Amino acid sequence: MTKEQVIVTAAQMRDIEGRIFAAGMPVAALMEKVARLISDRLQAIIPQGQRVGILVGPGHNGGDALVVARELHFRGYQVWIYQPFSKLKELTSQHFQYAQSIGITCYQELEELPNCNFLVDGLFGFGLEREITDTIASAINHFNEWNQQIFSIDLPSGLHTDTGEVLRTAIRANYTFCLGLWKQGLLQEQALEYIGKAELIDFDIPLADIHAVLGNPPKINRITKTTALATLPLPRSPVTHKYKSGHLLLICGSRRYAGGAILTGLGARASGVGMLSIAVPESIKPLLVSHLPEALIIDCPETETGAISHLQLPGKTHLSSFTVIACGPGLTQDAMPIVQQVIESEVPLIIDADALNILAQLGTISTLQKRQAATVLTPHTGEFERLFPDIDYTNRIRAVQTASAQTGAIVLLKGARTAISNPEGVVWINPESTPALARGGSGDVLTGLMGGLLAQAANKQTPIEDVVATAAWWHSQAGILAAEERTELGVDAFTLTQYLMKAIKN
Numbered sequence: 001m002t003k004e005q006v007i008v009t010a011a012q013m014r015d016i017e018g019r020i021f022a023a024g025m026p027v028a029a030l031m032e033k034v035a036r037l038i039s040d041r042l043q044a045i046i047p048q049g050q051r052v053g054i055l056v057g058p059g060h061n062g063g064d065a066l067v068v069a070r071e072l073h074f075r076g077y078q079v080w081i082y083q084p085f086s087k088l089k090e091l092t093s094q095h096f097q098y099a100q101s102i103g104i105t106c107y108q109e110l111e112e113l114p115n116c117n118f119l120v121d122g123l124f125g126f127g128l129e130r131e132i133t134d135t136i137a138s139a140i141n142h143f144n145e146w147n148q149q150i151f152s153i154d155l156p157s158g159l160h161t162d163t164g165e166v167l168r169t170a171i172r173a174n175y176t177f178c179l180g181l182w183k184q185g186l187l188q189e190q191a192l193e194y195i196g197k198a199e200l201i202d203f204d205i206p207l208a209d210i211h212a213v214l215g216n217p218p219k220i221n222r223i224t225k226t227t228a229l230a231t232l233p234l235p236r237s238p239v240t241h242k243y244k245s246g247h248l249l250l251i252c253g254s255r256r257y258a259g260g261a262i263l264t265g266l267g268a269r270a271s272g273v274g275m276l277s278i279a280v281p282e283s284i285k286p287l288l289v290s291h292l293p294e295a296l297i298i299d300c301p302e303t304e305t306g307a308i309s310h311l312q313l314p315g316k317t318h319l320s321s322f323t324v325i326a327c328g329p330g331l332t333q334d335a336m337p338i339v340q341q342v343i344e345s346e347v348p349l350i351i352d353a354d355a356l357n358i359l360a361q362l363g364t365i366s367t368l369q370k371r372q373a374a375t376v377l378t379p380h381t382g383e384f385e386r387l388f389p390d391i392d393y394t395n396r397i398r399a400v401q402t403a404s405a406q407t408g409a410i411v412l413l414k415g416a417r418t419a420i421s422n423p424e425g426v427v428w429i430n431p432e433s434t435p436a437l438a439r440g441g442s443g444d445v446l447t448g449l450m451g452g453l454l455a456q457a458a459n460k461q462t463p464i465e466d467v468v469a470t471a472a473w474w475h476s477q478a479g480i481l482a483a484e485e486r487t488e489l490g491v492d493a494f495t496l497t498q499y500l501m502k503a504i505k506n
Ligand SMILES: NC(=O)C1=CN([C@@H]2O[C@H](COP(=O)(O)OP(=O)(O)OC[C@H]3O[C@@H](n4cnc5c(N)ncnc54)[C@H](OP(=O)(O)O)[C@@H]3O)[C@@H](O)[C@H]2O)[C@@H](O)CC1
Pocket: 013, 014, 017, 030, 031, 034, 057, 058, 059, 060, 061, 062, 063, 064, 089, 123, 124, 125, 126, 127, 128, 129, 130, 131, 132, 133, 136, 153, 154, 179, 180
């Protein structure tokens, strides 16, 4: 486990910090160490001699900011301090006194502030639990209107550390230097517009303290490159053969939504799965064959509306012949019988898109409780709402945990920060993605890719949620790479499939 993988709440961070202090580390020494690391990063980014405004709060976040102010002052920057509070914590108060004594100008009134080129935000860190008061709220709004780059210490002041909720108003940072361990709120979607570029400042928290507070392994994790690559089916065994590398059945598409089937198939192709079968309505078989010549296309009888009416598997094939089934993209609501049939099978199953809406109609919890084999649900928020009308998804981490516990399925909630949970509450969050993926069809690509990875992992010990997390990571990395080369406007779902291989080759 690496520290990049760990996610904490404010209470957990306080417990970890408490253990470090109880073990003998002086509070002031830790503040000194952390703030020196922050000022080193700032000096690497801000050109020498620039004018830097430092915003100081009443707690230890303000203390960090004051140490940063002192360091930048001695390194030749033109520093001023804004500190509008009447009462400071003791250590913060000492640093404030010292900063004044060395000649750094300190202001209490917003109107008096001179201009500057950069701002460092040390108003509040993980100690902020209640709404920001009038004076501070208007100061924050004022700073957000300046054009200077803002660097937030630990998290943008005004965000709730756990939920990422804006407590009335919050600093809109360009950079966030998260201290020690990633705070949960920085991975919540409502916080994303405030964080800017986030990086972790590692200040050597002992692993033993992390495990003592969070458990070993911790329950809530960030997906990292290391965790994702560990789960990819690479290198392949030199003696594998096609039937040993998984047989995935995709059930997707309709006359109206033929493209969804192609995109799902192309996602699956990129996974490296040994055998790929795709069940589609008979009228779109030729189209699928022309796009995916390596796949076995199973043509099924179709309804008047062009949806699959029932599954017609060739020869001696049964649903149990497949390692994994992925079902949903482009099916339309008319494909209910086939969705019922696969849910009743004992094959590991991914349910996506139209199949999720059909599942909601069938009754999410009662239907899934009957399943014996593994199930993965991949809703976006709209689908999630239909599946789980009683679950509040503002805290997405808690939402996926609840949904997974209620159904026994692995639940992946799509979005800018996709969250995945297993029924025991083990959570993975995908910390990096791109809004370039917010386009029709990109979810279909994910379903195919995930199906192919799950089929290849079938006989391994890897937990299913780890494979699901790897698929989400890979999909986002492809989007990020494509957006870098083609801009955020250039990542249509077909193009995305072309970047899947490049993303892991890098
Ligand atoms: N963990 C670590 O290992 C390390 C932690 N470090 C740093 O410590 C930070 C946490 O410090 P912290 O606990 O002192 O809290 P912080 O975020 O500064 O703010 C709380 C203060 O604000 C006040 N206050 C609250 N709400 C308010 C409101 N609405 N309006 C006005 N005031 C309000 C509240 O006062 P009170 O509630 O008593 O009124 C309290 O004084 C952390 O983010 C990191 O930067 C590093 O130095 C070393 C390593």
